[in-house]
Amino acid sequence: MTTADPVARILGGDVRAIARAISLVEDETAAGRSLIRGLYSHTGHAYVVGITGPPGAGKSTLVDRLTAEIRRAGLTVGIIAVDPSSPFTGGALLGDRVRMNAHAADDGVFIRSMASRGHLGGLARATADATLVLDAAGKDVIVIETVGVGQGEVEIVAAADVALVLLVPGTGDDVQALKAGIMEIGDLFVVNKADREGADRVVQSVAANLSLQTFTAGDWQPPILKTEATAGSGIAEVWAAIERFRSHTAGSQPQRRRVRHEARLRQVLAQQFTQRVDEVLPRAEWQRVLDAVAARTVDPYSAASDLLAHVVPLFQTRAIP
Amino acid sequence: MTTADPVARILGGDVRAIARAISLVEDETAAGRSLIRGLYSHTGHAYVVGITGPPGAGKSTLVDRLTAEIRRAGLTVGIIAVDPSSPFTGGALLGDRVRMNAHAADDGVFIRSMASRGHLGGLARATADATLVLDAAGKDVIVIETVGVGQGEVEIVAAADVALVLLVPGTGDDVQALKAGIMEIGDLFVVNKADREGADRVVQSVAANLSLQTFTAGDWQPPILKTEATAGSGIAEVWAAIERFRSHTAGSQPQRRRVRHEARLRQVLAQQFTQRVDEVLPRAEWQRVLDAVAARTVDPYSAASDLLAHVVPLFQTRAIP
Numbered sequence: 001m002t003t004a005d006p007v008a009r010i011l012g013g014d015v016r017a018i019a020r021a022i023s024l025v026e027d028e029t030a031a032g033r034s035l036i037r038g039l040y041s042h043t044g045h046a047y048v049v050g051i052t053g054p055p056g057a058g059k060s061t062l063v064d065r066l067t068a069e070i071r072r073a074g075l076t077v078g079i080i081a082v083d084p085s086s087p088f089t090g091g092a093l094l095g096d097r098v099r100m101n102a103h104a105a106d107d108g109v110f111i112r113s114m115a116s117r118g119h120l121g122g123l124a125r126a127t128a129d130a131t132l133v134l135d136a137a138g139k140d141v142i143v144i145e146t147v148g149v150g151q152g153e154v155e156i157v158a159a160a161d162v163a164l165v166l167l168v169p170g171t172g173d174d175v176q177a178l179k180a181g182i183m184e185i186g187d188l189f190v191v192n193k194a195d196r197e198g199a200d201r202v203v204q205s206v207a208a209n210l211s212l213q214t215f216t217a218g219d220w221q222p223p224i225l226k227t228e229a230t231a232g233s234g235i236a237e238v239w240a241a242i243e244r245f246r247s248h249t250a251g252s253q254p255q256r257r258r259v260r261h262e263a264r265l266r267q268v269l270a271q272q273f274t275q276r277v278d279e280v281l282p283r284a285e286w287q288r289v290l291d292a293v294a295a296r297t298v299d300p301y302s303a304a305s306d307l308l309a310h311v312v313p314l315f316q317t318r319a320i321p
Numbered sequence: 322m323t324t325a326d327p328v329a330r331i332l333g334g335d336v337r338a339i340a341r342a343i344s345l346v347e348d349e350t351a352a353g354r355s356l357i358r359g360l361y362s363h364t365g366h367a368y369v370v371g372i373t374g375p376p377g378a379g380k381s382t383l384v385d386r387l388t389a390e391i392r393r394a395g396l397t398v399g400i401i402a403v404d405p406s407s408p409f410t411g412g413a414l415l416g417d418r419v420r421m422n423a424h425a426a427d428d429g430v431f432i433r434s435m436a437s438r439g440h441l442g443g444l445a446r447a448t449a450d451a452t453l454v455l456d457a458a459g460k461d462v463i464v465i466e467t468v469g470v471g472q473g474e475v476e477i478v479a480a481a482d483v484a485l486v487l488l489v490p491g492t493g494d495d496v497q498a499l500k501a502g503i504m505e506i507g508d509l510f511v512v513n514k515a516d517r518e519g520a521d522r523v524v525q526s527v528a529a530n531l532s533l534q535t536f537t538a539g540d541w542q543p544p545i546l547k548t549e550a551t552a553g554s555g556i557a558e559v560w561a562a563i564e565r566f567r568s569h570t571a572g573s574q575p576q577r578r579r580v581r582h583e584a585r586l587r588q589v590l591a592q593q594f595t596q597r598v599d600e601v602l603p604r605a606e607w608q609r610v611l612d613a614v615a616a617r618t619v620d621p622y623s624a625a626s627d628l629l630a631h632v633v634p635l636f637q638t639r640a641i642p
Binding site (some may be wrong): 037105274277301307315 | 344354357358361362363364365575578579582583585586587589590591592594595597598610611612615617618619620621622623624625626628629633636
């Protein structure tokens with residue numbers, strides 16, 4: 001088994017091979033990219049559910065309960081919890097271990113926490129690749145969970161097949177959440193901890209916000225659901241709403257995915273370009289440009305234009321090392 | 322006055338010209354880039370203070386009080402509040418108006434809210450350019466305030482001359498904040514609402530976290546300060562700590578700024594590359610590649626490699642439209 005081709009092992013659902021593949025793409029290694037090349041033709045079957053909400057909204061609990069619901073429907077689940085943990089405090093690893101317990105005995109569920117990477121865009125790329133790995137491994141539904149405050153984190157969820165925005169009653173948190181630019185991305189709104197005071201006020205705020213948007217006949221109208229995830233109440237309704245959304249948007253889903261492919265392709269293209277620049281541009285030349293920018297004798301836009309004009313011919317004359 | 326060159330007006334501190342310039346760079350217009358080119362040689366004098374913390378930590382109040390303190394020291398202040406508000410609900414505009422009142426009569430203070438842009442990286446670029454505009458306009462200190470949860474938002478603060486992390490006692494928020502990967506970027510930690518129960522526990526958590534990091538002799542040891550921003554207490558100490566940090570790091574500041582310049586230059590270079598691709602690559606060819614990626618016949622990494630090899634020769638043969 002361990003001698004088999006990693007692509008074959010992932011396609012066969014081998015948990016260790018999947019975990020290793022995700023580590024490789026998370027670290028942005030050449031081996032990870034090579035795996036994605038091998039797996040890609042086997043992807044496109046999974047339905048991707050994005051879930052975002054403020055810290056403390058109960059995302060983990062909701063995802064756990066929703067996973068149980070999806071399993072009852074006979075489907076397998078892959079979970080990617082984007083945890084903005086410090087590599088220093090090791091929070092993501094702990095999260096993994098704590099959460100694994102709930103579905104530990106179920107090999108129809110694969111859970112993975114991903115920590116924020118050191119640079120902008122790295123997280124989106126790693127999450128997209130991890131989704132492909134789980135898709136190729138045959139998971140029917142992939143749930144991506146992020147904290148819904150940062151721009152990058154919200155965008156990851158906006159790129160899913162369905163985007164669920166989780167809210168919670170609390171001391172002004174409802175307003176915070178609505179202000180965070182996540183109203184536009186919600187295909188579904190869920191007010192968790194609905195037994196708490198203020199839950200109806202949150203529902204009304206969301207409804208008021210939605211009423212400002214113009215929907216035309218036939219448009220999906222984002223529902224606002226209430227849950228008490230800890231007690232498990234309302235979860236079946238959330239899954240039913242996701243299934244309704246999936247049916248409703250079956251016709252437009254290829255277009256939605258195409259937008260996602262295009263954004264992805266642009267991102268990878270820019271990354272490969274930057275890598276090629278580092279390969280062909282001697283470090284001394286790079287330093288000279290930086291010296292000029294630091295000395296304020298050339299501005300960053302002009303410096304970048306000059307660099308672009310300078311490196312492009314090098315792409316063709318210098319071999320890849 | 323209104324007929325004067327916009328660069329001259331900004332250098333002269335003209336409030337309307339500054340506001341217009343920031344709008345132009347925020348919208349990523351060619352006019353904005355042209356202004357930055359004209360202003361750049363007049364920048365580099367301002368000291369950039371980055372402040373981040375969870376929603377509800379009291380960032381706005383702290384920034385208002387700190388601004389008053391900096392003004393008492395005889396320095397002018399530019400404030401960029403990165404507000405992840407919805408363009409749809411218009412939150413940022415409202416924030417602007419509410420906050421303007423506190424320093425409305427003081428022309429030594431310029432306040433600007435910036436909303437999250439539609440794409441990753443846009444916010445960092447717009448904030449960096451707005452900082453240059455305020456720097457050229459002669460502001461001595463520029464304060465950049467962001468919500469400290471998203472990766473992109475945290476990075477903006479990490480790129481400042483000094484990074485202040487604001488924490489607040491509360492229901493587990495201290496843990497959330499420490500988990501958000503912002504421990505490493507803090508040059509200064511401030512526990513606001515220090516009259517609340519649990520403030521000392523937050524101070525201890527931060528101290529415990531810092532004790533895990535290895536500092537060598539002569540390294541700056543991030544202090545942990547307590548404030549009650551609403552009452553104005555502790556604010557003078559925060560400004561004193563910022564001044565101490567500035568003196569302590571005076572020798573290493575050029576290197577820190579160089580790292581910032583390099584990140585900036587790479588970002589602008591990648592953006593210009595992407596723009597050039599859109600200019601030279603016929604839309605039909607782009608669609609053909611997207612079709613193949615959507616049909617899963619080619620993976621995104623291979624598609625990007627092929628595109629890169631294809632567009633580079635076009636850069637040299639096709640004129641910029």
